[in-house]
Amino acid sequence: MLLHDPEVLLIDELSLGLAPLVVQELIRVIERLRGEGLTIVVVEQSLNVAASISDRAVFLEKGRVRFDGPTRELVERDDLARAVFLGHEGG
Numbered sequence: 001m002l003l004h005d006p007e008v009l010l011i012d013e014l015s016l017g018l019a020p021l022v023v024q025e026l027i028r029v030i031e032r033l034r035g036e037g038l039t040i041v042v043v044e045q046s047l048n049v050a051a052s053i054s055d056r057a058v059f060l061e062k063g064r065v066r067f068d069g070p071t072r073e074l075v076e077r078d079d080l081a082r083a084v085f086l087g088h089e090g091g
């Protein structure tokens with residue numbers, strides 16, 4: 001589906017400004033590409049979108065790594081969820 005055969009695909013703000021149906025279609029495309037073995041790096045502010053397409057997450061806040069690990073663990077971290085959704089410092 002991609003013009004060339006890249007080793008890595010970089011995607012910045014997958015969901016920004018797009019209708020939810022378009023985002024869902026892009027997620028399906030990304031899932032298919034992942035299934036084909038393509039490495040994909042996504043920068044995304046929506047935790048729900050990021051969690052739906054990733055195995056591993058790196059959470060950055062003010063230029064510092066606050067979390068680096070399995071996405072499911074990031075989703076379970078209430079302190080980081082508050083930082084994402086409310087803009088507050090986590091614990």
